[in-house]
Amino acid sequence: MLCFETICVEHRRLKNLSYHEARLNKTRRELWGCDDNWDLAELLHVPNLVDDTIHKCRIAYDKVVGNIQWEPYSRRVIRKIRRVYHDEIDYRYKYDNRDTLNALYAQRGDADEILIIKKGLVTDSNFCNVAFFDGDRWLTPASPLLPGTQRALLLDRGVIETAEIRESDIGSFRQIRLFNAMVDWAQAATLDVALIA
Known part of the structure; x- marks a missing residue:
């Protein structure tokens, strides 16, 4: 059973990283008994393919990192x-x-x-x-x-x-x-x- 975090990347900078880190480490503690804390700033390095536009970084994990994906993001239109x-x-x-x-x-x-x-x-x-x-x-x-x-x-x-x-x-x-x-x-x-x- 994996969990994941979706982090906004804008101008090649990861946004609100401390909030994602707090939730990820709380999840790892409560679901898998992990007592180490991951430092997402050290773990995640924005690849060259990410430009200044808004991108999504998706990190899947359990006790260890499953995978990390980077992709352009486009906002959905919601009318109803x-x-x-x-x-x-x-x-x-x-x-x-x-x-x-x-x-x-x-x-x-x-x-x-x-x-x-x-x-x-x-x-x-x-x-x-x-x-x-x-x-x-x-x-x-x-x-x-x-x-x-x-x-x-x-x-x-x-x-x-x-x-x-x-x-x-x-x-x-x-x-x-x-x-x-x-x-x-x-x-x-x-x-x-x-x-x-």
């Missing part, structure tokens, strides 16, 4: 979101096996993305953490499927706050924003909540 339901889904760690998530994503119909509801609570989309705007603050679910690195950064900076968000609360918000390690907060897809089917 469909709610999907799964009360037992568990994605506390960034597992390489995404079969359950892929099955939920296949239920999106004519939508571009999904919003996963677990036991009445809003969690995440397929690839992103989410936040809702109430006209004053951006609130992110207190119980995401996976606490993302960008989410951790935004919480530390006070840009977003956590809250328990029930499916029944969605209509009380104005907007939803979808963000992850590859999508800066300012460029993240932001939709009116009316576009959540």
Whole structure:
């Protein structure tokens, strides 16, 4: 069972590395009992094929590094979101096996993305953490499927706050924003909540 980290590379620089490193080392400790900490700055060397445009570095690992991939990244367009339901889904760690998530994503119909509801609570989309705007603050679910690195950064900076968000609360918000390690907060897809089917 492999896990992985997806790290944004912009202008040939690895972004938010300390957050990825913290999550990776926590995962290795909790899943495999590793007591050493990897230094990603030492482990990852941006290859010459990566230019100044945005690239994705994907590192798969367990107790050791499985593989490291580098590829150009293009942002997805999200115009509509469909709610999907799964009360037992568990994605506390960034597992390489995404079969359950892929099955939920296949239920999106004519939508571009999904919003996963677990036991009445809003969690995440397929690839992103989410936040809702109430006209004053951006609130992110207190119980995401996976606490993302960008989410951790935004919480530390006070840009977003956590809250328990029930499916029944969605209509009380104005907007939803979808963000992850590859999508800066300012460029993240932001939709009116009316576009959540």
